[in-house]
Amino acid sequence: MSDIWNWQTAADVFWKLIKVVPVTLEATFLGFALAAVLGLVWALMRRSRFRPVSVLSYWLIEFVRSTPLLVQLFFLYLALPRFPVFVIGVTGLGLHYSAYLAEVYRGGIEAVSQGQWEAARALNFSPLKTWTRIILPQAIPPIIPVMGNYLIVLFKETPLLFAINVVEMMSVAKKFGSHTFQYTEAYTIVGVLFFLMSYPSSLLVRWAEQRMALKQ
Amino acid sequence: MTSLETLISLLPTLMKGLVVTLEVFLLGSVVAAVLAFIAGLMRLSKFRIVRFLAAFYVEFFRGTSLLIQLFWIFYVLPFFGLDLSALTAGVLALGLNYGAYGSEVVRSAILSVPRGQTEAAIALNMSPVLRFRRIILPQAWPLMIPPFGNLFIELLKGTSLVSLITLSDLTFQAMSLRTTVSKLEIPIFALLLIIYFVIAYAVTLVMRALEKKATVGRA
Structure with a gap:
């Protein structure tokens, strides 16, 4: 075992990996913020009465x-050669998960009862006011746990950014492995770090889901 | 040659990649489906230890990334004396990862069959195997198909990662063409996205047909 696993190497790579944890977290949160905004845009477009807009949104979601x-x-990465790779990575993550979040928003919006729309109309609310004051405040809280799940899924996808040369945990581990030929420690510790961050978060989301279910 | 002709001349190379992608996809799906059933049923076992083992497997594979699992299987297992080919490693990683997600589908579908069905089967003196095969599974199966369809599409998307462990799938071929015909790199990758989309759409159609078949004569 000792020649497979070296604690000194493990400690070396651990400190290198810890240093880039902020990059992973930044990519996760910025990507998710973009996904949350774009997802809402797709979901609203999907409800448009103007058919080309709703059809476009449908195929965009399906395609992505x-x-x-x-x-x-x-x-x-190829289409936007002038942009920093981190920006491209965040855009890619955000765009990809916006398609998933659009469906989540759609579910939340459809769950708001018809009477709410009618009441807003009866009170002569403008469409903007109906959305911002009546529909979205009721549609979004119930879907927060589901969005939390996607936040974790997105977090677990960030290692892919190494493929476009973003310096994050996976690329540091790969570089360390190819320099020292100690892949075991590097890849194992990346895995453990991801698990340590994602598993407690998933328990938190599950707890939030249960509380939400109790409320209803 | 115009650029369209060049793009067409690249098709045979991409088709070679397509064969590898489909191979990894089909094998990975079979492994994932089998593991999903095994782990899903284990989580419903009477024995605590069996339930615990299955839960451990599921949480472990759902808690880390597919890419890390793939790299671990391909680059780290050889140090433990387990040298897997890139194809085996790819199929294994995809199967283990999506099998973990699939087990939740199997578990929740089985749990949603009303308890009375099991009780009635016991009252009719059916053996556990018969009870599962004739009563529980036929009712749980239609519920499993749509979520399994989504999982298979996720698995298809996951196959693109095998290009990073030297397997010459669609993505790998596109990457290598990129270096030979660099002025067409954007059209090549656009075409690549379309090919994946078409396969995913075909998977959706197959799953829809399966669902229709499974729900024949039912409300």
Whole structure:
């Protein structure tokens, strides 16, 4: 075992990896923020009465959801050569998960009862006011746990950014491995770090889901 | 040659990649489906230890990334004396990862069959195997198909990662063409996205047909 696992190497790579944890977290949160905004845009477009807009949104969601994030990242990387790779990575993650979040928003919006729309209309609310004051405040809280789940899924996809040369945990581990030929420690510790961050978060989301279910 | 002709001349190379992608996808799906059933049923076992083992497997594979699992299987297992080919490693990683997600589908579908069905089967003196095969599974199966369809599409997307462990799938071929015909790199990757989309759409159609078949004669 000792020649497979070296604690000194493990400690070395651990400190190198810890240093880039902020990059991973930044990519996660910025990507998710973008996904949350774009997702809402797609969801609203999907409800448009103007058919070309809703059809466009439908196919956009389908297309983005059923093609690999890795290929989307490469595509953006080639199409936007002037942008920093971190920005491309965040855009790719945000765009990819916006398609998933659009469906989540849609579910939340459809769950708001028809009477709310009618009441807003009866009170002569403008469409903007109906959305911002009546519909969204009721549609969004119930979907927060589901969005939390996607935040964790997005977090777990960030290692893909190494493929477009973003310096994050996976690329540091790969570089360390190829320099020292000690892949075991590097890849194992990346895995453990991801698990340590994602598992407690998933328990938190599950707890939030249960509380939400109790409320209803 | 115009650029369209060049793009067409690249198709045979991409098709070679397509074969590898489909191979990894089909094998990975079979492994994932089998593991999903095994782990899903284990989580419903009477024995605590069996339930615990299955839960451990599921939480472990859902808690880390597919890419890390793939790299671990391909680059780290050889140090433990387990040298897997890139294809085996890819199929194994995809199967283990999506099998973990699939087990939740199997578990929740089985749990949603009303308890009375099990009780009635016991009252009719059916053996556990018969009870599962004739009563529980036929009712749980239609509920499993749509979420399994989504998982298979996720798995298809996941196959693109095998290009990073030297397997020459669609993504890998596109990457290598990129270096030979660099002025067409954007159209090549656009085409690549379309090919994945078409396969995913075909998977959706197959799953829809399966669902229709499974719900024949039912409300």
